[in-house]
Amino acid sequence: MKNFAELIKTLDSSNKTSVKVDALTNYFLKASDEDKVWTIAILSHRRPPRPVNTTLLRLWANELANIPLWLFEESYHIVGDLAETIALVIPTTKEHSDKSLTEYLQEIVALKKKTDSEKKEYLQTNWLNLNYYERFVFTKLITGSFRIGLSQKLMTRALSKAENIDEDTLAYKLMGDWNPNTVTFQELILDEKSSDYLSKPYPFYLAYPIEGELENLGNPEDWSAEHKWDGIRSQTIIRDNEIYVWSRGEELVTDKYPEFSSFLGIIPNGTVIDGEILPFIENQIGTFNDLQTRIGRKNVSASVLKKTPVIIKAYDLLEWQGNDIRNLPYEERRNLLEELFTTLLGKDIPLQLSERVTFSTWEDIANERLKSREMKSEGLMLKRKDSPYLVGRKKGDWWKWKIEPLTIDAVLTYAMRGHGRRSNLFTDYTFALWQENENNERELVTFAKAYSGLTDAEFRMVDDFIKKNTLERFGPVRSVTPKLVFEIGFEGIALSKRHKSGVATRFPRILRWRHDKKIEEANSIEDLKNMIV
Amino acid sequence: MNPPLLEFNDKGIYCHQADVYLDPWRPVKNAIITHGHSDHSRWGHENYITHYSNVPIIKYRLGEINVTGKNWNETFTINGVKFSFHPAGHIIGSAQIRVEYKGEIWVFTGDYKTEDDGISVPYEVVKCHSFITECTFGLPAFKWEPQTDVMTDINNWWAENRAEGKTSVLFGYSLGKAQRLLKYLDPSIGQIYTHGAIENMTNIVRPQIELPPTTRVTVETKKEDLLGNIVIAPPSAHGSSWIRRMTPFVTGTASGWMAFRGARRRRAVDRGFVLSDHCDWTGLLESIKATGAEKVICTHGYSDIFSRYLRELGYDARTAHTQYDGETNDSDEL
Numbered sequence: 036m037k038n039f040a041e042l043i044k045t046l047d048s049s050n051k052t053s054v055k056v057d058a059l060t061n062y063f064l065k066a067s068d069e070d071k072v073w074t075i076a077i078l079s080h081r082r083p084p085r086p087v088n089t090t091l092l093r094l095w096a097n098e099l100a101n102i103p104l105w106l107f108e109e110s111y112h113i114v115g116d117l118a119e120t121i122a123l124v125i126p127t128t129k130e131h132s133d134k135s136l137t138e139y140l141q142e143i144v145a146l147k148k149k150t151d152s153e154k155k156e157y158l159q160t161n162w163l164n165l166n167y168y169e170r171f172v173f174t175k176l177i178t179g180s181f182r183i184g185l186s187q188k189l190m191t192r193a194l195s196k197a198e199n200i201d202e203d204t205l206a207y208k209l210m211g212d213w214n215p216n217t218v219t220f221q222e223l224i225l226d227e228k229s230s231d232y233l234s235k236p237y238p239f240y241l242a243y244p245i246e247g248e249l250e251n252l253g254n255p256e257d258w259s260a261e262h263k264w265d266g267i268r269s270q271t272i273i274r275d276n277e278i279y280v281w282s283r284g285e286e287l288v289t290d291k292y293p294e295f296s297s298f299l300g301i302i303p304n305g306t307v308i309d310g311e312i313l314p315f316i317e318n319q320i321g322t323f324n325d326l327q328t329r330i331g332r333k334n335v336s337a338s339v340l341k342k343t344p345v346i347i348k349a350y351d352l353l354e355w356q357g358n359d360i361r362n363l364p365y366e367e368r369r370n371l372l373e374e375l376f377t378t379l380l381g382k383d384i385p386l387q388l389s390e391r392v393t394f395s396t397w398e399d400i401a402n403e404r405l406k407s408r409e410m411k412s413e414g415l416m417l418k419r420k421d422s423p424y425l426v427g428r429k430k431g432d433w434w435k436w437k438i439e440p441l442t443i444d445a446v447l448t449y450a451m452r453g454h455g456r457r458s459n460l461f462t463d464y465t466f467a468l469w470q471e472n473e474n475n476e477r478e479l480v481t482f483a484k485a486y487s488g489l490t491d492a493e494f495r496m497v498d499d500f501i502k503k504n505t506l507e508r509f510g511p512v513r514s515v516t517p518k519l520v521f522e523i524g525f526e527g528i529a530l531s532k533r534h535k536s537g538v539a540t541r542f543p544r545i546l547r548w549r550h551d552k553k554i555e556e557a558n559s560i561e562d563l564k565n566m567i568v
Numbered sequence: 569m570n571p572p573l574l575e576f577n578d579k580g581i582y583c584h585q586a587d588v589y590l591d592p593w594r595p596v597k598n599a600i601i602t603h604g605h606s607d608h609s610r611w612g613h614e615n616y617i618t619h620y621s622n623v624p625i626i627k628y629r630l631g632e633i634n635v636t637g638k639n640w641n642e643t644f645t646i647n648g649v650k651f652s653f654h655p656a657g658h659i660i661g662s663a664q665i666r667v668e669y670k671g672e673i674w675v676f677t678g679d680y681k682t683e684d685d686g687i688s689v690p691y692e693v694v695k696c697h698s699f700i701t702e703c704t705f706g707l708p709a710f711k712w713e714p715q716t717d718v719m720t721d722i723n724n725w726w727a728e729n730r731a732e733g734k735t736s737v738l739f740g741y742s743l744g745k746a747q748r749l750l751k752y753l754d755p756s757i758g759q760i761y762t763h764g765a766i767e768n769m770t771n772i773v774r775p776q777i778e779l780p781p782t783t784r785v786t787v788e789t790k791k792e793d794l795l796g797n798i799v800i801a802p803p804s805a806h807g808s809s810w811i812r813r814m815t816p817f818v819t820g821t822a823s824g825w826m827a828f829r830g831a832r833r834r835r836a837v838d839r840g841f842v843l844s845d846h847c848d849w850t851g852l853l854e855s856i857k858a859t860g861a862e863k864v865i866c867t868h869g870y871s872d873i874f875s876r877y878l879r880e881l882g883y884d885a886r887t888a889h890t891q892y893d894g895e896t897n898d899s900d901e902l
Binding site: 047048049050051086102103104106107109110113115116119122123124126127169453459460491 | 582660707708709710711745824825827828829830832833834838840871873876877
């Protein structure tokens with residue numbers, strides 16, 4: 036545990052990628068095989084299920100800190116991270132612990148089945164046996180991810196350096212559903228066994244937003260374009276009469292979308308399709324908001340299936356007839372995919388082709404992009420015809436060209452302290468728009484939350500305003516005098532019963548501070564509803 | 569009813585009976601000053617009274633002012649009110665102000681810390697009825713490690729950076745923190761350089777404390793000269809072109825706020841050292857208890873939370889709004 040805590044401290048205390056990768060490489064060179072497996076698991080968000088809920092964690096930590104619970108809560112709001120708060124308020128003793136990371140994690144896995152009093156005893160003993168930073172890391176292992184600015188890509192790079200294995204091969208080995216509690220380092224990283232790969236997805240290739248002018252991409256003939264769908268990126272694997280559907284978050288979501296099992300027997304074994312899961316209601320592509328009703332659920336009821344059916348829009352083919360074809364040029368993979376679709380004619384399965392856009396000039400493309408909202412897409416994807424299917428986010432061959440966001444001017448009404456690096460500033464804001472109430476008076480109604488889009492200097496100014504213009508406090512939230520107007524951008528909009536305003540917006544964010552506008556000049560809920568296509 | 573011995577108005581902490589202000593934030597006739605940080609000793613008063621060791625500091629900062637110096641425990645009486653200065657342990661020359669009238673005793677702490685830093689005269693408990701205390705770090709999340717441990721970390725960090733051929737840049741306020749760092753840096757590791765603001769302030773206090781030799785970074789300083797050495801700079805220098813020309817370098821900040829991971833990341837320094845010139849949670853609670861005060865007024869810091877907790881402990885505690893910053897988390901220089 037000491038080494039792992041040291042590692043996290045180093046990763047957390049540097050803003051430089053090279054320092055992080057070096058620290059992790061050195062850690063991998065020294066760590067035991069079992070610690071390596073757990074480290075990979077944790078840094079790729081495969082922590083064990085939470086054995087204790089946070090209410091109990093707070094209570095037990097608070098008991099050791101010997102302070103009133105409200106004081107613990109206030110501290111938590113200010114620190115902004117539960118594990119960090121727990122580590123800070125519990126006193127450090129002269130005790131120490133030499134248990135390994137693996138021992139701790141095995142105990143945490145086993146803890147889930149223990150009684151509450153056993154859990155309490157375990158946690159309190161260990162909190163007192165660890166120093167401040169180890170206590171933080173130990174608690175984080177229980178509560179959540181580390182957020183230390185280390186992507187899976189960098190982790191893979193470090194492991195690749197330490198083990199001398201090609202980065203892309205490693206990325207592939209680390210995909211999918213493996214359990215750090217049962218798999219060995221030998222099995223996970225070193226062995227070459229094809230049977231393990233039955234359910235394994237390929238690492239996703241991700242696009243960057245387009246930079247500069249379209250013309251800089253060269254000859255339009257070298258490019259292919261299609262609409263960019265706003266659903267869940269997915270990979271559908273059909274091998275040995277089994278289907279596996281993976282989301283981009285490397286989550287196996289086959290059970291959440293039972294409608295796709297109808298692919299079996301129709302799509303041949305040895306096929307892997309890259310595509311987007313989309314809500315498809317009454318033969319129309321729905322909004323992301325519709326899809327939300329499917330995402331969070333473990334058990335999908337018949338009524339939900341009926342209310343929000345889904346389809347996959349297929350845009351690429353990664354495996355065909357059992358062969359990994361990622362190195363074929365995009366054009367050839369697309370031709371194979373389109374051939375596959377000709378065999379599907381007349382078959383009633385929820386799989387559609389993401390059509391290619393025909394164009395001869397960059398201007399055609401620009402015009403097509405303007406139709407995005409009508410097409411229920413969020414813009415266009417541009418893919419170089421001769422490009423292989425790469426691993427991760429790479430520049431050059433694939434670009435996304437999103438439509439300009441919808442915008443509206445709204446009034447800041449509530450604020451909350453940020454988390455992590457913004458924990459001492461009020462940076463999480465709630466915005467409101469005007470609406471007429473039953474007495475024909477205009478009032479401000481909350482419509483969206485946003486916490487990005489301002490510069491650090493602007494955040495400090497707004498923070499200062501909030502501290503001086505607080506009306507009421509509700510725990511971490513403050514209501515503020517309505518005075519500041521901001522332009523809010525968002526990608527999509529849909530009617531919603533779950534929102535007070537009756538409208539749900541997608542990816543709301545602050546575009547700019549409208550110093551020039553008074554609150555009376557902000558938009559209304561009516562204006563917002565008029566934007567719904 | 570008579571006004572309380574000390575009250576808070578829009579100019580500062582006011583003693584009606586003596587017609588003087590303690591650490592006023594607007595220009596007044598008579599100001600009694602706890603210490604040299606700019607939120608406590610402001611410009612524009614007609615007369616300043618402060619401890620002797622603070623006199624050169626505020627003269628340097630405020631220019632030609634009319635200032636009288638006093639000794640520790642030296643009582644001076646204004647219209648029947650007895651005033652005296654007592655060590656606050658915050659920075660060089662920092663004092664608490666004791667105010668006594670007709671047997672009633674108030675103490676205003678200014679800023680203070682309980683740990684003996686070896687350069688300020690250590691904090692002294694002053695018995696009183698009413699205690700006006702800062703509570704910059706008045707949360708149980710703040711607990712300081714002993715200074716020797718933190719300084720060992722800092723020296724190890726410097727030595728590591730030197731081994732990698734990099735310059736160490738360490739940020740700390742030019743008055744107080746910078747001298748405390750200088751005092752305990754290990755000159756056997758390398759040379760100590762300073763930013764101009766720190767060099768100037770350090771020269772002002774050198775007659776009062778023994779500090780290792782320092783070299784001012786000037787336009788003539790070559791970055792090759794700095795490699796492996798340490799540069800002490802005020803936080804405002806972070807991200808400036810002044811720093812960038814020292815590449816390759818590693819940055820560190822010494823501040824109480826570094827206890828929070830978020831604060832360090834927001835400042836984008838490579839390393840945070842938790843070293844404060846204010847009391848931590850335990851320091852505040854213990855010193856309040858030791859004064860024997862029944863009434864506690866909390867000024868700058870997490871004052872609402874802290875005074876609520878004091879009330880639960882049985883004190884008659886409240887918050888007063890002032891314009892003191894404490895150890896600020898966001899602005900750069902006090």
